[in-house]
Amino acid sequence: MSVVNAEGKGNAVSGLSGLSGLSVAELEELMVRDGLARTHGLRLFKAVHQVPHDLGESRGMLPPPVQRWLDGPGGLGVAVVEEVRETESGDGWTRKYLLRMGDGQEVESVLMGFPGRFTACLSTQVGCAMGCVFCATGQMGLVRNLEAGEIVAQALHVARRCRELHGERLRNLVVMGMGEPLHNAEATLKALEVLTDTRGLGIGPAHVTLSTVGHVPGIRRVARHPLRFRLAVSLHAATDEERSELVPVNRRWPLREVLEACEEYSELKGERVFMAWTLIAGKNDSEEQARQLAALLAGRAVQVNLIPLNPTEGFAGGAPTDERVEAFQRVLLEAGLPVTRRQRRGIDVGAGCGQLRSERRVGR
Numbered sequence: 001m002s003v004v005n006a007e008g009k010g011n012a013v014s015g016l017s018g019l020s021g022l023s024v025a026e027l028e029e030l031m032v033r034d035g036l037a038r039t040h041g042l043r044l045f046k047a048v049h050q051v052p053h054d055l056g057e058s059r060g061m062l063p064p065p066v067q068r069w070l071d072g073p074g075g076l077g078v079a080v081v082e083e084v085r086e087t088e089s090g091d092g093w094t095r096k097y098l099l100r101m102g103d104g105q106e107v108e109s110v111l112m113g114f115p116g117r118f119t120a121c122l123s124t125q126v127g128c129a130m131g132c133v134f135c136a137t138g139q140m141g142l143v144r145n146l147e148a149g150e151i152v153a154q155a156l157h158v159a160r161r162c163r164e165l166h167g168e169r170l171r172n173l174v175v176m177g178m179g180e181p182l183h184n185a186e187a188t189l190k191a192l193e194v195l196t197d198t199r200g201l202g203i204g205p206a207h208v209t210l211s212t213v214g215h216v217p218g219i220r221r222v223a224r225h226p227l228r229f230r231l232a233v234s235l236h237a238a239t240d241e242e243r244s245e246l247v248p249v250n251r252r253w254p255l256r257e258v259l260e261a262c263e264e265y266s267e268l269k270g271e272r273v274f275m276a277w278t279l280i281a282g283k284n285d286s287e288e289q290a291r292q293l294a295a296l297l298a299g300r301a302v303q304v305n306l307i308p309l310n311p312t313e314g315f316a317g318g319a320p321t322d323e324r325v326e327a328f329q330r331v332l333l334e335a336g337l338p339v340t341r342r343q344r345r346g347i348d349v350g351a352g353c354g355q356l357r358s359e360r361r362v363g364r
Protein backbone atom coordinates (compact mmCIF):
# COMPACT_ATOMS: atom_id res chain seq x y z
CA MET A 1 0.00 0.00 0.00
CA SER A 2 1.23 3.45 -0.80
CA VAL A 3 -0.47 6.00 1.36
CA VAL A 4 1.66 9.01 0.66
CA ASN A 5 3.78 10.22 -2.23
CA ALA A 6 6.90 12.40 -2.18
CA GLU A 7 4.92 15.63 -1.82
CA GLY A 8 3.12 14.28 1.18
CA LYS A 9 -0.08 14.01 -0.80
CA GLY A 10 -1.88 10.73 -0.90
CA ASN A 11 -2.16 8.25 -3.70
CA ALA A 12 -4.86 6.34 -1.91
CA VAL A 13 -5.52 9.48 0.10
CA SER A 14 -6.43 12.92 -1.09
CA GLY A 15 -7.87 16.04 0.38
CA LEU A 16 -11.26 14.86 -0.91
CA SER A 17 -11.01 11.34 0.41
CA GLY A 18 -9.34 12.19 3.73
CA LEU A 19 -9.07 9.78 6.63
CA SER A 20 -12.43 8.12 6.13
CA GLY A 21 -11.28 6.08 3.15
CA LEU A 22 -8.33 4.53 4.96
CA SER A 23 -8.19 1.06 6.49
CA VAL A 24 -6.74 0.40 9.93
CA ALA A 25 -3.51 -0.87 8.34
CA GLU A 26 -3.17 2.30 6.25
CA LEU A 27 -3.73 4.53 9.28
CA GLU A 28 -1.16 2.55 11.23
CA GLU A 29 1.33 3.06 8.41
CA LEU A 30 0.54 6.77 8.39
CA MET A 31 1.16 7.00 12.14
CA VAL A 32 4.51 5.20 11.85
CA ARG A 33 5.53 7.40 8.91
CA ASP A 34 5.00 10.48 11.06
CA GLY A 35 6.84 9.11 14.11
CA LEU A 36 3.76 8.18 16.14
CA ALA A 37 2.91 4.86 17.78
CA ARG A 38 1.44 2.28 15.38
CA THR A 39 -1.38 1.61 17.86
CA HIS A 40 -2.72 5.12 17.34
CA GLY A 41 -3.89 3.97 13.90
CA LEU A 42 -6.68 1.86 15.37
CA ARG A 43 -7.73 4.58 17.82
CA LEU A 44 -7.96 7.04 14.98
CA PHE A 45 -9.97 4.58 12.86
CA LYS A 46 -12.45 4.12 15.70
CA ALA A 47 -12.70 7.87 16.24
CA VAL A 48 -13.44 8.47 12.54
CA HIS A 49 -16.04 5.71 12.25
CA GLN A 50 -17.88 5.92 15.52
CA VAL A 51 -21.53 6.80 15.68
CA PRO A 52 -23.15 9.10 16.79
CA HIS A 53 -20.21 11.52 17.10
CA ASP A 54 -17.96 12.62 14.29
CA LEU A 55 -14.22 13.15 14.57
CA GLY A 56 -14.63 16.84 15.33
CA GLU A 57 -16.74 16.01 18.40
CA SER A 58 -14.62 13.12 19.66
CA ARG A 59 -11.08 14.27 18.91
CA GLY A 60 -10.65 15.34 22.55
CA MET A 61 -10.67 11.62 23.45
CA LEU A 62 -7.65 10.92 21.23
CA PRO A 63 -4.09 10.92 22.66
CA PRO A 64 -2.50 14.43 22.54
CA PRO A 65 0.13 13.44 19.91
CA VAL A 66 -2.65 12.33 17.56
CA GLN A 67 -4.57 15.55 18.17
CA ARG A 68 -1.43 17.54 17.34
CA TRP A 69 -0.94 15.39 14.23
CA LEU A 70 -4.48 16.13 13.09
CA ASP A 71 -3.73 19.87 13.36
CA GLY A 72 -0.31 19.59 11.73
CA PRO A 73 0.67 19.63 8.05
CA GLY A 74 0.60 15.82 7.73
CA GLY A 75 -2.82 15.52 9.31
CA LEU A 76 -5.72 14.73 7.03
CA GLY A 77 -9.32 15.58 7.65
CA VAL A 78 -12.21 13.22 7.27
CA ALA A 79 -13.65 13.49 3.76
CA VAL A 80 -15.81 16.56 3.75
CA VAL A 81 -19.46 15.91 3.17
CA GLU A 82 -21.56 18.84 4.10
CA GLU A 83 -25.30 18.35 4.33
CA VAL A 84 -26.96 20.84 2.01
CA ARG A 85 -30.46 19.58 2.59
CA GLU A 86 -32.41 16.78 4.22
CA THR A 87 -35.80 15.99 2.67
CA GLU A 88 -38.32 13.74 4.39
CA SER A 89 -40.84 11.72 2.40
CA GLY A 90 -44.54 12.10 3.16
CA ASP A 91 -44.76 8.69 4.83
CA GLY A 92 -41.81 9.55 7.10
CA TRP A 93 -39.89 6.38 6.22
CA THR A 94 -37.37 7.89 3.81
CA ARG A 95 -34.94 10.78 4.06
CA LYS A 96 -32.89 12.03 1.17
CA TYR A 97 -29.62 13.88 1.78
CA LEU A 98 -28.07 16.28 -0.67
CA LEU A 99 -24.40 16.21 0.30
CA ARG A 100 -21.66 18.55 -0.90
CA MET A 101 -18.14 17.20 -1.34
CA GLY A 102 -14.89 19.08 -0.73
CA ASP A 103 -14.73 20.40 -4.31
CA GLY A 104 -18.34 21.59 -4.33
CA GLN A 105 -19.75 18.63 -6.28
CA GLU A 106 -22.96 17.23 -4.88
CA VAL A 107 -24.45 13.76 -4.60
CA GLU A 108 -27.53 12.33 -2.99
CA SER A 109 -27.72 9.55 -0.39
CA VAL A 110 -30.87 8.07 1.09
CA LEU A 111 -31.87 6.64 4.47
CA MET A 112 -34.68 4.11 4.04
CA GLY A 113 -36.61 2.76 6.98
CA PHE A 114 -38.39 -0.59 6.91
CA PRO A 115 -39.98 -2.23 9.93
CA GLY A 116 -37.04 -3.40 12.04
CA ARG A 117 -34.24 -2.30 9.74
CA PHE A 118 -32.62 0.79 8.29
CA THR A 119 -30.74 0.92 5.00
CA ALA A 120 -28.51 3.55 3.43
CA CYS A 121 -28.41 3.95 -0.34
CA LEU A 122 -25.00 5.30 -1.39
CA SER A 123 -23.74 7.06 -4.51
CA THR A 124 -20.42 6.19 -6.13
CA GLN A 125 -20.15 8.80 -8.89
CA VAL A 126 -21.26 12.35 -9.55
CA GLY A 127 -23.54 11.57 -12.50
CA CYS A 128 -23.14 8.39 -14.52
CA ALA A 129 -21.72 7.40 -17.90
CA MET A 130 -24.10 4.50 -18.53
CA GLY A 131 -26.97 6.59 -19.90
CA CYS A 132 -29.95 4.39 -18.96
CA VAL A 133 -32.76 6.33 -20.60
CA PHE A 134 -35.18 6.40 -17.66
CA CYS A 135 -32.65 7.42 -14.99
CA ALA A 136 -32.17 10.99 -13.74
CA THR A 137 -28.51 10.32 -12.90
CA GLY A 138 -27.86 8.91 -16.37
CA GLN A 139 -29.47 12.01 -17.84
CA MET A 140 -26.69 14.10 -16.13
CA GLY A 141 -23.76 12.26 -17.79
CA LEU A 142 -20.61 11.48 -15.78
CA VAL A 143 -18.99 14.36 -13.92
CA ARG A 144 -16.46 12.45 -11.80
CA ASN A 145 -15.87 9.34 -9.72
CA LEU A 146 -16.18 9.61 -5.97
CA GLU A 147 -13.18 8.61 -3.90
CA ALA A 148 -13.40 5.83 -1.33
CA GLY A 149 -13.44 8.30 1.57
CA GLU A 150 -16.34 10.20 0.03
CA ILE A 151 -18.39 7.01 -0.27
CA VAL A 152 -17.56 6.07 3.33
CA ALA A 153 -18.39 9.59 4.50
CA GLN A 154 -21.91 9.30 3.02
CA ALA A 155 -22.52 6.10 5.00
CA LEU A 156 -21.22 7.70 8.19
CA HIS A 157 -23.46 10.72 7.69
CA VAL A 158 -26.55 8.57 7.13
CA ALA A 159 -25.65 6.26 10.04
CA ARG A 160 -25.38 9.24 12.39
CA ARG A 161 -28.70 10.67 11.26
CA CYS A 162 -30.27 7.21 11.67
CA ARG A 163 -29.04 7.08 15.25
CA GLU A 164 -30.21 10.63 15.98
CA LEU A 165 -33.62 10.23 14.38
CA HIS A 166 -34.55 6.67 15.24
CA GLY A 167 -32.04 5.63 17.94
CA GLU A 168 -31.17 2.69 15.67
CA ARG A 169 -28.03 1.31 14.15
CA LEU A 170 -27.65 1.35 10.40
CA ARG A 171 -27.32 -2.30 9.38
CA ASN A 172 -27.73 -2.40 5.61
CA LEU A 173 -26.16 -0.73 2.62
CA VAL A 174 -27.33 -0.71 -0.97
CA VAL A 175 -24.93 0.75 -3.49
CA MET A 176 -27.68 1.85 -5.86
CA GLY A 177 -27.47 5.63 -5.69
CA MET A 178 -25.91 7.89 -8.29
CA GLY A 179 -23.43 6.18 -10.61
CA GLU A 180 -22.48 2.70 -11.76
CA PRO A 181 -20.50 1.33 -8.79
CA LEU A 182 -18.46 -1.09 -10.88
CA HIS A 183 -17.42 1.71 -13.25
CA ASN A 184 -15.67 3.02 -10.12
CA ALA A 185 -14.89 -0.40 -8.68
CA GLU A 186 -11.58 0.46 -7.05
CA ALA A 187 -13.01 3.18 -4.79
CA THR A 188 -16.32 1.38 -4.25
CA LEU A 189 -14.76 -1.89 -3.10
CA LYS A 190 -12.24 -0.04 -0.94
CA ALA A 191 -15.07 1.90 0.71
CA LEU A 192 -17.01 -1.32 1.36
CA GLU A 193 -13.95 -2.99 2.90
CA VAL A 194 -13.69 -0.06 5.32
CA LEU A 195 -17.44 0.05 6.06
CA THR A 196 -17.61 -3.67 6.82
CA ASP A 197 -14.66 -3.57 9.24
CA THR A 198 -16.09 -4.60 12.60
CA ARG A 199 -13.83 -2.07 14.34
CA GLY A 200 -15.77 0.69 12.56
CA LEU A 201 -19.33 0.79 11.27
CA GLY A 202 -19.22 -3.00 10.97
CA ILE A 203 -21.94 -3.54 8.36
CA GLY A 204 -22.07 -7.28 7.60
CA PRO A 205 -20.99 -8.00 3.97
CA ALA A 206 -24.17 -10.07 3.56
CA HIS A 207 -26.08 -6.84 4.30
CA VAL A 208 -24.39 -4.99 1.44
CA THR A 209 -25.97 -5.08 -2.04
CA LEU A 210 -23.95 -3.89 -4.98
CA SER A 211 -26.11 -2.94 -7.92
CA THR A 212 -24.78 -2.91 -11.47
CA VAL A 213 -26.26 -2.32 -14.88
CA GLY A 214 -24.19 -5.25 -16.13
CA HIS A 215 -20.55 -4.13 -15.99
CA VAL A 216 -19.07 -7.51 -16.84
CA PRO A 217 -15.43 -7.02 -15.70
CA GLY A 218 -16.78 -5.50 -12.48
CA ILE A 219 -19.08 -8.48 -11.80
CA ARG A 220 -16.15 -10.85 -12.29
CA ARG A 221 -14.14 -8.75 -9.86
CA VAL A 222 -16.89 -8.86 -7.22
CA ALA A 223 -17.08 -12.63 -7.74
CA ARG A 224 -13.39 -12.90 -6.81
CA HIS A 225 -13.42 -10.37 -3.97
CA PRO A 226 -12.70 -11.96 -0.59
CA LEU A 227 -15.88 -10.45 0.93
CA ARG A 228 -19.23 -11.90 -0.04
CA PHE A 229 -21.40 -8.96 -1.10
CA ARG A 230 -24.85 -9.43 -2.61
CA LEU A 231 -25.14 -8.62 -6.29
CA ALA A 232 -28.08 -7.02 -8.08
CA VAL A 233 -28.08 -6.70 -11.87
CA SER A 234 -30.42 -4.33 -13.69
CA LEU A 235 -31.82 -6.35 -16.58
CA HIS A 236 -34.98 -4.49 -17.78
CA ALA A 237 -35.24 -6.47 -21.05
CA ALA A 238 -34.76 -10.08 -22.15
CA THR A 239 -33.48 -9.47 -25.69
CA ASP A 240 -30.38 -7.52 -26.70
CA GLU A 241 -32.37 -5.39 -29.09
CA GLU A 242 -34.82 -4.20 -26.44
CA ARG A 243 -32.20 -3.92 -23.72
CA SER A 244 -29.83 -1.78 -25.81
CA GLU A 245 -32.65 0.71 -26.23
CA LEU A 246 -33.12 1.12 -22.48
CA VAL A 247 -29.58 0.42 -21.30
CA PRO A 248 -27.14 1.55 -24.01
CA VAL A 249 -24.18 -0.17 -22.32
CA ASN A 250 -25.77 -3.45 -23.38
CA ARG A 251 -24.08 -2.90 -26.75
CA ARG A 252 -20.74 -3.26 -24.99
CA TRP A 253 -21.71 -6.11 -22.64
CA PRO A 254 -24.65 -8.00 -24.17
CA LEU A 255 -27.00 -10.21 -22.17
CA ARG A 256 -25.10 -13.44 -22.82
CA GLU A 257 -21.89 -11.99 -21.32
CA VAL A 258 -23.73 -10.46 -18.37
CA LEU A 259 -25.41 -13.78 -17.55
CA GLU A 260 -22.12 -15.67 -17.87
CA ALA A 261 -20.48 -13.28 -15.40
CA CYS A 262 -23.46 -13.71 -13.03
CA GLU A 263 -23.07 -17.47 -13.25
CA GLU A 264 -19.43 -17.10 -12.30
CA TYR A 265 -20.46 -14.97 -9.29
CA SER A 266 -23.04 -17.59 -8.20
CA GLU A 267 -20.55 -20.43 -8.55
CA LEU A 268 -17.75 -18.69 -6.67
CA LYS A 269 -19.91 -17.13 -3.96
CA GLY A 270 -22.67 -19.72 -3.65
CA GLU A 271 -25.20 -16.88 -3.87
CA ARG A 272 -28.07 -16.07 -6.20
CA VAL A 273 -28.12 -12.84 -8.18
CA PHE A 274 -30.98 -10.35 -7.83
CA MET A 275 -32.25 -9.40 -11.30
CA ALA A 276 -33.87 -5.97 -11.26
CA TRP A 277 -36.55 -5.24 -13.85
CA THR A 278 -37.90 -1.70 -14.02
CA LEU A 279 -41.41 -2.03 -15.44
CA ILE A 280 -42.27 0.67 -17.98
CA ALA A 281 -45.83 0.81 -19.31
CA GLY A 282 -46.05 -0.33 -22.92
CA LYS A 283 -42.30 -0.94 -23.13
CA ASN A 284 -41.36 -4.04 -21.14
CA ASP A 285 -44.47 -4.98 -19.17
CA SER A 286 -46.25 -7.49 -21.45
CA GLU A 287 -46.90 -11.11 -20.55
CA GLU A 288 -44.97 -12.13 -23.66
CA GLN A 289 -41.92 -10.25 -22.35
CA ALA A 290 -42.37 -11.95 -18.97
CA ARG A 291 -42.30 -15.32 -20.77
CA GLN A 292 -39.07 -14.29 -22.57
CA LEU A 293 -37.55 -13.33 -19.24
CA ALA A 294 -38.61 -16.63 -17.66
CA ALA A 295 -36.97 -18.53 -20.53
CA LEU A 296 -33.78 -16.47 -20.26
CA LEU A 297 -33.43 -17.08 -16.53
CA ALA A 298 -34.63 -20.71 -16.40
CA GLY A 299 -32.32 -22.87 -14.31
CA ARG A 300 -30.21 -19.94 -13.07
CA ALA A 301 -29.57 -19.00 -9.44
CA VAL A 302 -31.54 -15.75 -9.51
CA GLN A 303 -34.37 -13.84 -7.93
CA VAL A 304 -36.31 -11.27 -9.94
CA ASN A 305 -37.06 -7.92 -8.38
CA LEU A 306 -39.82 -5.94 -10.13
CA ILE A 307 -39.74 -2.14 -9.81
CA PRO A 308 -42.57 -0.11 -11.37
CA LEU A 309 -40.89 2.90 -13.03
CA ASN A 310 -40.31 5.95 -10.87
CA PRO A 311 -40.94 9.22 -12.72
CA THR A 312 -38.07 11.46 -13.86
CA GLU A 313 -38.20 14.74 -15.78
CA GLY A 314 -36.13 13.53 -18.73
CA PHE A 315 -38.13 10.42 -19.62
CA ALA A 316 -41.70 10.35 -20.82
CA GLY A 317 -42.49 6.73 -19.80
CA GLY A 318 -44.67 5.77 -16.85
CA ALA A 319 -45.32 2.87 -14.49
CA PRO A 320 -47.78 0.14 -15.55
CA THR A 321 -51.04 -0.37 -13.69
CA ASP A 322 -51.08 -2.73 -10.71
CA GLU A 323 -52.98 -5.30 -12.81
CA ARG A 324 -50.22 -5.30 -15.46
CA VAL A 325 -47.54 -5.68 -12.79
CA GLU A 326 -49.44 -8.57 -11.20
CA ALA A 327 -49.92 -10.31 -14.56
CA PHE A 328 -46.20 -9.97 -15.30
CA GLN A 329 -45.32 -11.32 -11.88
CA ARG A 330 -47.74 -14.23 -12.26
CA VAL A 331 -46.05 -15.43 -15.46
CA LEU A 332 -42.69 -15.50 -13.70
CA LEU A 333 -44.06 -17.26 -10.63
CA GLU A 334 -45.79 -19.88 -12.77
CA ALA A 335 -42.44 -20.50 -14.49
CA GLY A 336 -40.97 -21.23 -11.05
CA LEU A 337 -38.89 -18.06 -10.66
CA PRO A 338 -38.71 -16.37 -7.25
CA VAL A 339 -40.10 -12.85 -7.70
CA THR A 340 -40.49 -9.89 -5.38
CA ARG A 341 -41.84 -6.41 -5.92
CA ARG A 342 -39.55 -3.75 -4.58
CA GLN A 343 -41.18 -1.60 -1.95
CA ARG A 344 -41.32 1.90 -3.39
CA ARG A 345 -39.96 4.46 -1.00
CA GLY A 346 -39.43 8.21 -1.17
CA ILE A 347 -40.90 8.68 -4.65
CA ASP A 348 -42.54 11.95 -3.59
CA VAL A 349 -39.13 13.46 -2.73
CA GLY A 350 -37.27 12.05 -5.73
CA ALA A 351 -35.42 9.47 -3.59
CA GLY A 352 -36.62 6.38 -5.45
CA CYS A 353 -34.60 4.19 -7.80
CA GLY A 354 -33.39 6.17 -10.81
CA GLN A 355 -34.48 9.51 -9.38
CA LEU A 356 -31.27 10.75 -7.75
CA ARG A 357 -29.34 13.62 -9.26
CA SER A 358 -27.22 16.61 -8.27
CA GLU A 359 -28.72 20.03 -8.38
CA ARG A 360 -25.55 21.74 -9.43
CA ARG A 361 -22.38 20.68 -11.09
CA VAL A 362 -18.98 22.24 -10.67
CA GLY A 363 -16.67 21.93 -13.66
CA ARG A 364 -15.80 18.60 -15.17
Ligand code: SF4
Binds near residue numbers: 131136137212
Ligand atom coordinates in the same frame (compact mmCIF):
# COMPACT_ATOMS: atom_id res chain seq x y z
S1 SF4 B 1 -29.59 3.34 -13.69
FE1 SF4 B 1 -27.61 3.26 -12.63
S2 SF4 B 1 -26.18 2.71 -14.27
FE2 SF4 B 1 -28.03 3.40 -15.32
S3 SF4 B 1 -27.65 5.60 -15.69
FE3 SF4 B 1 -28.74 5.42 -13.72
S4 SF4 B 1 -27.10 5.42 -12.18
FE4 SF4 B 1 -26.16 4.93 -14.15
